[in-house]
Amino acid sequence: MNPTLCRHVSAQALAALLNLPEEAARELLDHWQIVLDTEYDVEKFNDVMFGVSAQYAGVVVAQRRAAPLDPDDDMISGTLATEINGTELTDDQVIKNAIATIAAGHFTTAETLGSAIHRVATVPGLQETLRSRPDLIPTAVEEMISLALPLHEVGWMAAPDVELHGRTIARSCLVGLNFAAANRDPEAFDNPDEFVLDRSQNRHPGFGQGVHKCVGAPLARLEMRVVLEEILARTTSTELAGEPQNDVGLLGRGFERAPVRLRSAADHDN
Numbered sequence: 001m002n003p004t005l006c007r008h009v010s011a012q013a014l015a016a017l018l019n020l021p022e023e024a025a026r027e028l029l030d031h032w033q034i035v036l037d038t039e040y041d042v043e044k045f046n047d048v049m050f051g052v053s054a055q056y057a058g059v060v061v062a063q064r065r066a067a068p069l070d071p072d073d074d075m076i077s078g079t080l081a082t083e084i085n086g087t088e089l090t091d092d093q094v095i096k097n098a099i100a101t102i103a104a105g106h107f108t109t110a111e112t113l114g115s116a117i118h119r120v121a122t123v124p125g126l127q128e129t130l131r132s133r134p135d136l137i138p139t140a141v142e143e144m145i146s147l148a149l150p151l152h153e154v155g156w157m158a159a160p161d162v163e164l165h166g167r168t169i170a171r172s173c174l175v176g177l178n179f180a181a182a183n184r185d186p187e188a189f190d191n192p193d194e195f196v197l198d199r200s201q202n203r204h205p206g207f208g209q210g211v212h213k214c215v216g217a218p219l220a221r222l223e224m225r226v227v228l229e230e231i232l233a234r235t236t237s238t239e240l241a242g243e244p245q246n247d248v249g250l251l252g253r254g255f256e257r258a259p260v261r262l263r264s265a266a267d268h269d270n
Contacts, residue, residue, distance in 0.1 A: 006110040019074045035107075053103065057102065061094050076094065109216075109220045115144065119148070119195060120228065146204035238262055245258070
């Protein structure tokens with residue numbers, strides 16, 4: 001299990017979401033490799049995200065501006081047709097929205113999917129349960145997201161003054177919210193460090209909350225559910241085939257590489 005699977009799935013899903021041609025998935029993978037090559041150096045990372053990414057997104061936005069698709073079926077065409085208080089969004093605003101979609105939708109889903117497959121291979125009895133009860137896969141996906149967030153921390157700005165645990169957070173103060181810690185809060189979750197398949201109340205903030213809720217959450221959940229369904233349906237066992245290599249980045253972590261061996265009934269017969 002490596003970029004061959006997880007990053008390809010994510011890139012293909014993004015290309016489909018943005019109504020891009022098939023070869024665009026390969027371009028998105030190449031683009032993301034440029035991002036990874038920055039080794040999350042903040043200055044280099046920002047240069048790539050608002051340089052190379054903006055150039056790529058700008059081409060797509062220009063194409064949609066010249067020949068828009070159905071705004072109900074194409075995200076960029078729909079964004080270009082959007083008005084706020086009677087004013088259309090500028091191309092720059094649409095480009096930045098596309099950059100956020102590409103950046104957030106690729107890295108986070110690929111990393112979470114990798115962690116999910118790793119968990120299937122390592123949690124005792126999990127894959128057997130999910131093979132016999134595939135209806136539990138959506139529940140498993142939520143637990144996997146909660147325990148293995150790829151993006152641990154984001155910065156939000158306090159709107160009013162806020163009193164929290166005896167401390168005052170002043171209006172307009174930038175606050176770093178650590179979702180990974182929140183998902184392991186013992187006051188909110190029973191056995192917060194354990195994988196609990198039948199957790200009944202999993203109100204994890206992995207996709208954010210309120211107006212800041214991740215717009216790509218439905219797509220991420222769909223990708224994870226479909227990949228796990230297909231792997232479990234087509235195999236009889238999933239196991240680690242080598243030592244995983246962690247990928248610790250600027251704001252999160254996942255696996256750079258986690259070899260997994262998938263076995264089918266035919267493999268066992270041979």
